Amino acid sequence: MQLGIQSGIELEINPIPAKHTHTCIFTRKWVVVFFVKNTYIHFLLLFIGYQRKQMKLEKTMTWKPCIFFLFLLCIFIMSFFSGVTERFNKQQILKMDQLESSSKSTMTTIRKDRGIWTVNSIGRLGNQMGEYATLYALAKQNNHQAYILPEMHEYLAPIFKITLPVLHSKINTNIRWKGYALHDWMSNEYYNIPGDYVKLTGYPCSWTFYHHIKEDILREFTFHDFLKDEANRYLEGIKGSRGNVTFIGVHVRRGDYVHVMRNAWKGVIADKAYIDKAMSYFRNKYQDPVFVVTSNGMAWCKENIDASKGDVCFSGDGNESNPAKDFAILAHCNHTIMTIGTFGYWAGYLVGGETVYLSNFTLPESPFLKVFKYEAAFLPEWHGIPADLSPLLNSAKP
Numbered sequence: 293m294q295l296g297i298q299s300g301i302e303l304e305i306n307p308i309p310a311k312h313t314h315t316c317i318f319t320r321k322w323v324v325v326f327f328v329k330n331t332y333i334h335f336l337l338l339f340i341g342y343q344r345k346q347m348k349l350e351k352t353m354t355w356k357p358c359i360f361f362l363f364l365l366c367i368f369i370m371s372f373f374s375g376v377t378e379r380f381n382k383q384q385i386l387k388m389d390q391l392e393s394s395s396k397s398t399m400t401t402i403r404k405d406r407g408i409w410t411v412n413s414i415g416r417l418g419n420q421m422g423e424y425a426t427l428y429a430l431a432k433q434n435n436h437q438a439y440i441l442p443e444m445h446e447y448l449a450p451i452f453k454i455t456l457p458v459l460h461s462k463i464n465t466n467i468r469w470k471g472y473a474l475h476d477w478m479s480n481e482y483y484n485i486p487g488d489y490v491k492l493t494g495y496p497c498s499w500t501f502y503h504h505i506k507e508d509i510l511r512e513f514t515f516h517d518f519l520k521d522e523a524n525r526y527l528e529g530i531k532g533s534r535g536n537v538t539f540i541g542v543h544v545r546r547g548d549y550v551h552v553m554r555n556a557w558k559g560v561i562a563d564k565a566y567i568d569k570a571m572s573y574f575r576n577k578y579q580d581p582v583f584v585v586t587s588n589g590m591a592w593c594k595e596n597i598d599a600s601k602g603d604v605c606f607s608g609d610g611n612e613s614n615p616a617k618d619f620a621i622l623a624h625c626n627h628t629i630m631t632i633g634t635f636g637y638w639a640g641y642l643v644g645g646e647t648v649y650l651s652n653f654t655l656p657e658s659p660f661l662k663v664f665k666y667e668a669a670f671l672p673e674w675h676g677i678p679a680d681l682s683p684l685l686n687s688a689k690p
Contacts, residue, residue, distance in 0.1 A: 406437035407488030408467065410459055413444035415495060417615045418634025420447045422497025425509050426474065428456065429502035430492065434485050451616045453514045477501075477668035497634050498668040499641065513642060515620055523620040530582060530605050538578040541625035541643065542567075542597075543636035546589030547612070553632070559654035560679050562631035564596040569677050570629040570648040571598075584625055586618040640674070651676030655684055 411427040413420065424444060431438035439459035440448075448454050470487040478500035502509050515523075531537045544562060553559040574581045583604045587593045594606060608618040615635070622628065622639035628647040630636025640647035649670050654660050670676065 406435070407490070408439055408459065409434075409436045409490045409492070410439050410441060410464070410469075411444075411492040411496075412494070413441045413447070416612060416635070417447065417451075417619060418636075418638050419495055419497065420444055421513065421638050422495065422634055423492075424448060424454065424456070424512070426496035426498075426501045427492055428509065428512065429505055430482055430485065432505070433483060436488065436490070451515065451519065451619070452512065453516060454512050456512075476663060477665050497637065498665075499671055500668050503671075510642065513638075515623070519616060519620040520624070522617065523624040526607070526621055527584070527624060530584065534580060534582075536580055538574070538581045538627065539625035540571075540574050540581050540583045540627050540629060541622035541639055542571075542583050542585040542629040543622055543631065543633075543639055544585065544587035544589060544593050545631045545633040545636060546587060546592055549632060550589075553653070554684070557654060557660035558658040558684065559660055560681060560684060561653070562650050563680060565680055566631070566650055566677055567597055567629070573648055573675065573677075574627060574629075574646075575601075575603075583629075584621060586622055588612050637669070641671075647671070647674040649674055649676055650679050652681070653679035655681065 409427065409431040411423045413423065415423075424440065427438050427440070438456050440454075440456045441464060442458055442461055445454075445458045467489050469489055469491040472485055472487070472490050472492050474482070474492055474494040474496045476494070476496055477498045482501075527539055530539075544567070546561065549561050553561050571583060574583075581603055583597075585593050585597060585604060585606050586608045590606060590608075597604060597606075599606075607621055611618075619635065619639065622636075623642040625639075625643060625645075627645040628636070628640035628643050630640055630647060630649050632650055632653060636649075640649070647670075651666060651670070666676075
């Protein structure tokens with residue numbers, strides 16, 4: 293199914309229904325049978341007439357009957373193909389009329405009933421998931437049909453069994469969109485967003501947009517079987533001969549956030565002390581925990597995470613351009629330790645177990661708090677451990 297634009301009107305062009313395919317097959321069979329049958333009958337009649345003429349001429353052979361026979365045969369062939377062409381054209385016109393009628397019906401449904409809603413496709417995996425889930429929820433809330441851009445489909449479809457249709461890039465450029473900027477938490481005005489052709493913008497991710505349809509969101513973010521099987525095999529390999537293991541997925545976000553949080557947002561990222569506290573929380577609660585660590589700063593993790601107890605496994609290579617494997621492993625653990633960022637958030641949300649997160653990681657005057665709310669970013673039942681802000685406070689002293 294692909295959308296097309298004609299004179300500024302959105303059309304949905306459906307493929308030819310199966311019954312029209314059967315009509316085409318029937319037409320080909322009819323042509324062959326009709327041709328063979330009529331050729332045989334005409335040839336037989338002409339042959340009989342020719343034999344009678346020969347007998348009347350007392351077996352005198354002339355060239356005139358042959359010319360007469362060929363003349364009649366040419367007339368027959370021309371009339372036959374003319375009839376076939378006319379019949380075929382009538383069938384094609386009928387099919388085009390049916391398709392046009394179907395397209396007009398679909399066009400009316402889209403324009404007057406559901407419209408087209410989409411969302412910008414920006415950021416990496418966690419951002420893309422947040423944008424997708426928010427679009428899914430808000431379009432459903434406002435009774436509009438949601439479509440995703442090709443860029444988002446290319447990012448998410450290789451990992452998840454997503455179901456939202458893709459909006460062709462040509463359609464995206466031809467529609468006169470109504471832009472609608474979102475902040476990262478649900479607001480009352482989002483329950484009644486005006487417009488049939490709306491493009492949501494921003495970096496929405498908050499559970500407040502979609503938690504009421506959590507089962508739908510979890511179904512949309514179902515992993516493809518090969519990723520699920522690979523993650524389970526990996527965890528089974530870690531388990532080995534151990535007994536009742538509890539897997540704790542640990543995501544340590546570093547990379548650009550090392551500098552961005554401090555310099556731009558007046559905040560900090562997870563340090564060694566936070567990781568130790570979070571791991572102690574699970575060690576005290578579960579008898580045989582195993583911590584599976586993924587990060588885009590694995591060298592830092594290996595230097596700062598205590599693995600002396602034999603219950604820590606450093607997983608993956610932290611390749612941000614190909615995050616599917618690391619994310620699938622985290623999402624198939626039992627519980628989650630996240631630090632900062634949407635990657636760890638989504639791991640915790642999909643797992644559904646206990647999630648420990650870094651809280652209060654910015655100064656009160658941080659500009660980050662204008663676009664971020666702790667209570668909207670983390671579920672109420674999750675367990676927050678306050679960050680150590682002393683490095684920021686000490687650097688601010690004269």
